[in-house]
Amino acid sequence: MTSPAPHFDDAFRGTLEQLLVWRRDVRHFRTDSVPAALIDRLLDLAQLSPSVGNSQPWRWIDVRSNEARSAVRESFLRCNAEALAMQPADRRGLYARLKLAGLEAAPRQFAVCCETETGQGHGLGRRTMPEMLEYSAVSSIFTFWLAARSVGLGVGWVSILDRAEVEAALHLPTTYRLVAYLCVGWPQEDHADPELERLGWQERTSAGRQILLR
Amino acid sequence: MTSPAPHFDDAFRGTLEQLLVWRRDVRHFRTDSVPAALIDRLLDLAQLSPSVGNSQPWRWIDVRSNEARSAVRESFLRCNAEALAMQPADRRGLYARLKLAGLEAAPRQFAVCCETETGQGHGLGRRTMPEMLEYSAVSSIFTFWLAARSVGLGVGWVSILDRAEVEAALHLPTTYRLVAYLCVGWPQEDHADPELERLGWQERTSAGRQILLR
Numbered sequence: 190m191t192s193p194a195p196h197f198d199d200a201f202r203g204t205l206e207q208l209l210v211w212r213r214d215v216r217h218f219r220t221d222s223v224p225a226a227l228i229d230r231l232l233d234l235a236q237l238s239p240s241v242g243n244s245q246p247w248r249w250i251d252v253r254s255n256e257a258r259s260a261v262r263e264s265f266l267r268c269n270a271e272a273l274a275m276q277p278a279d280r281r282g283l284y285a286r287l288k289l290a291g292l293e294a295a296p297r298q299f300a301v302c303c304e305t306e307t308g309q310g311h312g313l314g315r316r317t318m319p320e321m322l323e324y325s326a327v328s329s330i331f332t333f334w335l336a337a338r339s340v341g342l343g344v345g346w347v348s349i350l351d352r353a354e355v356e357a358a359l360h361l362p363t364t365y366r367l368v369a370y371l372c373v374g375w376p377q378e379d380h381a382d383p384e385l386e387r388l389g390w391q392e393r394t395s396a397g398r399q400i401l402l403r
Numbered sequence: 404m405t406s407p408a409p410h411f412d413d414a415f416r417g418t419l420e421q422l423l424v425w426r427r428d429v430r431h432f433r434t435d436s437v438p439a440a441l442i443d444r445l446l447d448l449a450q451l452s453p454s455v456g457n458s459q460p461w462r463w464i465d466v467r468s469n470e471a472r473s474a475v476r477e478s479f480l481r482c483n484a485e486a487l488a489m490q491p492a493d494r495r496g497l498y499a500r501l502k503l504a505g506l507e508a509a510p511r512q513f514a515v516c517c518e519t520e521t522g523q524g525h526g527l528g529r530r531t532m533p534e535m536l537e538y539s540a541v542s543s544i545f546t547f548w549l550a551a552r553s554v555g556l557g558v559g560w561v562s563i564l565d566r567a568e569v570e571a572a573l574h575l576p577t578t579y580r581l582v583a584y585l586c587v588g589w590p591q592e593d594h595a596d597p598e599l600e601r602l603g604w605q606e607r608t609s610a611g612r613q614i615l616l617r
Contacts, residue, residue, distance in 0.1 A: 385527070400464070
């Protein structure tokens with residue numbers, strides 16, 4: 190427990206930056222399978238994520254059955270059709286051409302949930318900001334995502350879903366709240382820029398880089 | 404744009420795991436200052452975080468003034484006193500001995516917010532799950548956190564705060580929602596295990612590692 194902290198050098202930091210640069214939201218997957226041991230390894234690493242009060246509230250659901258996957262896909266298709274219909278006329282064509290999920294091809298799919306009633310952590314740090322539990326689940330997703338990219342795997346986060354519908358379709362415990370639905374597999378291509386930028390939907394800006402002083 | 408994707412090797416992955424292991428929530432900071440260029444670098448890296456629809460909704464507030472810091476500290480002290488009073492009798496003494504924030508010493512402090520009304524991203528991916536904007540802000544925090552650890556800096560996430568109170572004290576735009584208040588500085592000590600585990604509040608468990616199959 191008292192081993193000295195590792196030293197992280199410039200070479201590591203440079204490669205870490207490359208990992209951040211090349212981490213992408215992937216929607217184009219090859220269908221070949223992913224070794225189960227590799228996924229297990231990524232899930233182990235996700236356990237190292239920060240969580241409020243050490244509550245570790247993330248719950249990963251391994252969605253395998255055709256029935257469950259079909260239900261998720263149907264929810265996506267309906268929600269996406271609704272979103273398309275609500276686009277302003279001048280963006281509707283562009284929206285229609287976007288590929289917003291890899292649900293039909295991704296060999297591994299996970300519903301990542303938050304256990305909203307966990308006793309772990311004894312409530313510490315989440316009385317005034319109960320969202321902290323969900324934020325903790327997000328941190329486990331981000332750890333998984335980076336670790337996946339470090340072995341060449343792609344992750345796509347699908348949020349065009351009816352939360353309650355997916356929770357019901359997956360027969361989740363009532364205390365589980367869906368935070369993300371992830372597609373995981375080998376990407377067809379690697380990119381350093383977001384697909385939404387390449388396709389002209391939304392470029393990156395400096396809006397978030399303007400630090401307000403208080 | 405079409406440069407080949409980098410190859411991440413075993414050595415990098417091993418060091419990345421060490422980074423995840425030694426990333427901690429820090430509450431004990433040295434008071435010596437942090438070079439501004441170093442913080443700038445971390446904020447640049449945070450811009451590489453994933454965001455729904457490429458909305459980049461994170462907004463970082465650099466909290467410098469004594470007035471603003473005092474207001475945050477007062478909110479913490481009151482919320483923490485309330486939390487202490489609500490502890491069951493058998494845990495109250497333990498709770499009282501925990502140090503749950505480094506607000507009095509951390510040389511740099513940031514309120515990380517979500518711009519809830521951003522037009523960036525044109526609403527994509529957040530119609531049915533509006534929380535995606537906050538989740539995106541969380542991803543920027545986690546990127547910053549890992550990058551900070553890679554240069555030896557500690558980050559502590561304070562959530563024992565009254566959100567509305569802090570938002571008012573910092574005179575935030577009404578569309579900003581507080582996601583996290585971060586203390587940043589050089590840690591007094593490095594640890595591979597969480598302080599809440601060392602002090603007997605909550606050990607890590609395998610609850611989140613039990614993958615449900617669907």
